[in-house]
Amino acid sequence: MSLKKRMFRSNMMILFLSLLSLLAVVFLVLILFEDRIERRFFTMGQSKLDTEVLKAVSLVDHAGTDDIETLEQEMEPIGYQTALIREEQIQAGSTDEQMLKLAQALDTEYLQKEQSELFYYRNATVVVKYIPQENACIVSAHFAKVDFLKTSLLHSSRTLLWVLILISAGVVIVLLILSSYFTKRMNRVVMEPLEELVKGAERISQGNLKEDIRYHGEKEFEDLCLTFNSMQKTILADQERRQKTEQSRIDMVTGISHDLRTPLTSIQGYIKGVIDGVADSSERRQLYLKTAYESTEDMNQLLQKLFDFSRLESGQMPFHMVRVDLCEFVNTCIAQRETVLDAEKLQFFFESQEQLPEILLDIQQFGRIFDNLLENSMKYTNVCPVKIQVRVFNTEESVCLEWKDNGPGVPEEKIGRIFDRFYRCDGSRKQKGSGVGLYVVKYIIERHGGCIWAENDSGLKLTLTFPKAEEE
CATH class of the missing domain: 1.10.287.130 (Signal transduction histidine kinase, dimerisation/phosphotransfer (DHp) domain)
Structure with a gap:
């Protein structure tokens, strides 16, 4: 499993365990405070409805708009205030502040006609009878004692506060424990390789590039x-x-x-x-x-x-490719050099297959290749006459040119470097040269899409390959 998936799983596990712990703490607190909370809510519920409400409903049901004073006298002993309300205004009866607020909040549109209705409004038990002919309401209300309500809410608030404190403390403790565990675990996974990388970067800044980082752990x-x-x-x-x-x-x-x-x-x-x-x-x-x-x-x-x-080196040497027969072109190059060179010092031996496929070649650059190969053989063969065997042949993928001289060859420990820039096998510089001849040959061959390699075979043998041109 990848590190990304493991980190995701770990985070999900932290979240799941945190929620599970939270639920466990809440459940435990509810068990411990179950009786006290139940008693508080039961007390608050009892304060909502007055015990004399049935009698109040009966009295209001039999009263009319002319009986407000009588109804008020009958309601007073059982703790009810009575008033006649029309268009949010008290026409008769109690004008207490709480009754005034009730009159303003009363909406006759939703009341049944000429029937007593009972409902609870804020801290009051309210009995209402709506008389549509007079567009008036007979209202009797029992307002709970403020001191009792405040005391009940105060005790309930304190209990709830302690419950929340305990829950929060439990959640924080659990999260701290879980976070500490998983953080230490992730630190071991993440910080150890990072520390190794930092040490490696410091070594590099000090110039030490030979010491590797050794770490075994996450893939x-x-x-x-x-x-x-x-x-x-x-x-x-x-x-x-x-x-x-x-x-x-x-x-x-x-x-x-x-x-x-x-x-x-x-x-x-x-x-x-x-x-x-x-x-x-x-x-x-x-x-x-x-x-x-x-x-x-x-x-x-x-x-x-x-x-x-x-x-x-600067890329300013242009290449102009044309389709040529390598055999004919090499034969022409040899003939041109033989006319200007002394036959007693240099001899060419040319061999080729018949009907070779054409290649794409820059004629000017190939002339530079030929001259560099010839100059290299003339300088380092150290025999007279210099005998150069040139062979052109076909392979499955390329047309090859083989160049072989009759010199002493190149020491095996140096033959792999003769195509390097400025490299010369003759360190004493007894022979003139810049050390770029074979490097230029290799560069031009690679620009043609081919390759070159060297080997010793009774002298130095160079093999050059050229890709075949696509058929037209």
């Missing part, structure tokens, strides 16, 4: 603590990743400074040689200038890679 709070631990691990992993990225950036800046300094120094040296007259012949000056120009080309390539990397 909801266990899930909350597990989520908190997961968040803590995510923050820790992000911190470590940021530290690695920052270190990689520092290494990149250091490496770029080193890689730029070499061609820049070369350019300065050859230009100075021309200025100082060291290159004293036209052939020698031409050689110096050519070498300086080649150094500027190296610098330009390095800066272009960094510029492309920056555009990729």
Whole structure:
């Protein structure tokens, strides 16, 4: 059962037990004060009707409007006041204040004609006879003694007050006991995991992200603590990743400074040689200038890679997809590179299946992939000639490109990181490079909806996958 349902059930139980306790207290008090309450109400009931009421009814029933004085004399001994009332005014008889109020309250519309009626009005027993011919009423009333009524009400009020005090006290005590019990129980359920979470938050604020929260109890709070631990691990992993990225950036800046300094120094040296007259012949000056120009080309390539990397990272590199046959396109790329590269230093071996399905490809970005793979093999193979085997084949879901060189490969402990930003297996930086080439390849492949992975197979083998284009 969920915590929400248990809390609802507990609250309902508190309410039910409170009401049950209230009823029990009321029942107990009623039992204890039953006789006293009964006597008080019986006394009050007796004060409502006078014992001489039957005689009063008989006298009024036989009286007429001319007999008011006689009727008044007969009623006086039994405690009744008599009056003749017409249109809320006393025409004859008693003019007592209580009788005046009774005359104003009397409504003849609801009285029976020429018949005596008996009713109780406030603290008075009233006998009325309505005579329609004269539009008048003969009224006799017995008003209860005020002192007796006050005394009775006073005693009843005191008894009721004590009853209410006892009931209230009982209810408060019971509710306090129940609330104390259930509050302590809920505190154990709710506060314990909250305290653990607070301790965990304090540890995080102090920089301790390696210690998990350990809590076993309610499922909801266990899930909350597990989520908190997961968040803590995510923050820790992000911190470590940021530290690695920052270190990689520092290494990149250091490496770029080193890689730029070499061609820049070369350019300065050859230009100075021309200025100082060291290159004293036209052939020698031409050689110096050519070498300086080649150094500027190296610098330009390095800066272009960094510029492309920056555009990729910021999302400013556009992708324009077209349907192509990967086999034909790769074959064209190989032919173009073979025309400008020395065959004694580089050899391509191309293999492909026939009738491959088309893929969606950005031609310019794929050229960047091809050049980065080629440059990576040329730099780190360390053999001559560099032999690159390229194979294009079809799988159930993708069209794959396999790139394999004849170099020494990559140490197994480093092969999983060669696609990271700014990562270089050559920590000593004997080879020029920015450490972003394979990262850019991976980024472009993923933008195409594919993936790339590396393995050692008598050299470094890279496998690139491209999703098949939907049939038109």
